[in-house]
Amino acid sequence: MNIAIIGYGKMGKTIEKIAKIRNHKISLCYDATPSPFLLKNSDVAIEFSQPNSAFNNIKICIENELPVVCGTTGWLEKLEMIKKICIKKNGSFLYSSNFSIGMNLFFEINKKLSKLLFPYSENYEVQIEEIHHKEKIDKPSGTAISLAQDIINNNIKKTWTLDNKKTKNNISIISKRCQNDVSGIHTVLYESKIENIEIKHKAHNRDGFAFGAVIASEWIKNKKGFFSMKDVLKIS
Structure with missing residues (x-):
């Protein structure tokens, strides 16, 4: 699977490491809002950026039919807007405040x-x-x-x-x-x-968060809707 990493800080780098261990390819590592051109070779995006950029990052992924897994916190006043966009565009979005x-x-x-x-x-x-x-x-x-x-x-x-x-x-x-x-x-x-x-x-390190995010990205591929880690882990 080709994974785009949006937000290439410490978490982004840890996600890259874990994704490669699980035999995925990294199609993009980007620290700003990507253009549709940059996303075209990706199967899924994992978004761990900053509160002020998360909404736009997620929006552009959904609008370009790219499933997106997001772990950025501090922007949730706009979460309902993302839900509406996801429904309107028949998109794929998974959010969790913690992927461990x-x-x-x-x-x-x-x-x-x-x-x-x-x-x-x-x-x-x-x-x-x-x-x-x-x-x-x-x-x-x-x-x-x-x-x-x-x-x-x-x-x-x-x-x-x-x-x-x-x-x-x-x-x-x-x-x-x-x-x-x-x-x-x-x-x-x-x-x-x-x-x-x-x-x-x-948490002893970031590996648990990264592992959960990669597991979530594997799970969401070919699914449509708005999801959370409860769906991934089958927690009722």
């Missing part, structure tokens, strides 16, 4: 825990902490927002706030950016006067 297979299982554990705790939710304050390298632009991470939204969807809390003020009605998201090359640490903490319940996912 382990993290996608962690999402399911988080949802299950929040459902189990729902009858007792007033007794617990909820905090999500996410730690990344200093170059990560969006804050909080898309993964942390996804974790918070899954808890909110189970009616355990009303909203999330980006601060250190823990309340019974809100989820407090703590975002930390450090000098070391941290690929991502996410911790969900339920705290009460009598006990703490904590679940944690730590």
